Amino acid sequence: MIFTLRKTGYNSTMKRWYLxxxxxxxTLIAFDxxxxxxxxxxxxxxxxxxxxxxxxxxxxxxxxxxxxxVSLPYVHKENILLLQNNDAMRAQLVRFSELERENxxxxxxxxxAGVRTSPKILARSMGxxxxxxxxxxxxxxxxxxxxxxxxxxxxxDKLIGRVVQVLPSQAYVIPIVSVNSKIPAYIQAEGSAVTNxxxxxxxxxxxxxxxxxxxxxVQKGDIxxxxxxxxxxxxxxxxxxxxxxxxxxTEIFKSALLNTNWELSxxxxxxxxxx
Amino acid sequence: MKRxxxxxxxxxLSIAQVAWAPFLMINGIIVPIFIIAVWLSYHLIAHRHxxxxxxxxxxxxxGMATSHFGLFTFASACSLLSIHxxxxxxxxxxxxxxxxxxxxxxxxxxxxxxxGGLL
Numbered sequence: 496m497i498f499t500l501r502k503t504g505y506n507s508t509m510k511r512w513y514l515x516x517x518x519x520x521x522t523l524i525a526f527d528x529x530x531x532x533x534x535x536x537x538x539x540x541x542x543x544x545x546x547x548x549x550x551x552x553x554x555x556x557x558x559x560x561x562x563x564x565v566s567l568p569y570v571h572k573e574n575i576l577l578l579q580n581n582d583a584m585r586a587q588l589v590r591f592s593e594l595e596r597e598n599x600x601x602x603x604x605x606x607x608a609g610v611r612t613s614p615k616i617l618a619r620s621m622g623x624x625x626x627x628x629x630x631x632x633x634x635x636x637x638x639x640x641x642x643x644x645x646x647x648x649x650x651x652d653k654l655i656g657r658v659v660q661v662l663p664s665q666a667y668v669i670p671i672v673s674v675n676s677k678i679p680a681y682i683q684a685e686g687s688a689v690t691n692x693x694x695x696x697x698x699x700x701x702x703x704x705x706x707x708x709x710x711x712x713v714q715k716g717d718i719x720x721x722x723x724x725x726x727x728x729x730x731x732x733x734x735x736x737x738x739x740x741x742x743x744x745t746e747i748f749k750s751a752l753l754n755t756n757w758e759l760s761x762x763x764x765x766x767x768x769x770x
Numbered sequence: 771m772k773r774x775x776x777x778x779x780x781x782x783l784s785i786a787q788v789a790w791a792p793f794l795m796i797n798g799i800i801v802p803i804f805i806i807a808v809w810l811s812y813h814l815i816a817h818r819h820x821x822x823x824x825x826x827x828x829x830x831x832x833g834m835a836t837s838h839f840g841l842f843t844f845a846s847a848c849s850l851l852s853i854h855x856x857x858x859x860x861x862x863x864x865x866x867x868x869x870x871x872x873x874x875x876x877x878x879x880x881x882x883x884x885x886g887g888l889l
Contacts, residue, residue, distance in 0.1 A: 633788065660836050672798075759795070
């Protein structure tokens, strides 16, 4: 490279500038790796956070408005479908309420304490940043708000991700759709045997339920929830709904594409909770 | 005056790259609007001024990132250097050079960021 630059008569001042910039950035990388530059990062974040949040809100509003305009022709059809789903859900809710009441009576009779839930911290989304091959969601709550590494991010009992890094005023959540995400899960279906699998992220935007035995039953619309195995995530959190089953028949396992029912671009805020 | 406005715009775009990333993702890859802005500004702003702006923008991106501090500065500077080399010495046809420089600079940026995550 240096030879080429010299040969073409590249401006020597610029060459020195580039050399300085490269040495400067490499020194920063080395320094961050050895000692850590979190105080500097935290200082920058305190300055950029309001601007970042403002820009995120502008982006969200524009996307929201454009999505509404684009989806207008399908609104009527979608509305009828949602009304049908709503009726089915209401019926299910009645059954669950009955079960809950029964459960409470049993707990009282057996003297078992209720389920303990850890406090939830509401955090606003501030954007996304690359993290190697993965992506991370930046939220505006950090160590000052008792967020710790390993906490989970949820929205309406739907698992969004796990906190991987915490700074005093911000935290980084690796979404479950990121390429290196792996969550033990099972299919929650009424009256059928439990189907286990492993939910993995695909292209930082989708989820796939893999390692399902060929003999196991999986069908479109099945709800996939976390099994709690491994201890990283609690059990019973919704991961997605089966959209399409992929099976060649010749392999030991089959897989299923999941619909998460949420998109990173639609997440304005999340709840951070200890698992 | 042009350079101050340019600096302000690039600083805002470096923050916007993070803030607007959820809306700018294509197959899980965040479109580097900061690098695209640098590419667009290449013929509008003097090279040495653009290098300073790139360092400032890269520094801000590093401040908002989880990867090693300095990685985005390095990747942005490499991208600018690739734009300059391709457009000045690489390809004689200016139109072709313009588009090739965009593709190469984005590619260099993405590769460095991804490899940096392995450190």
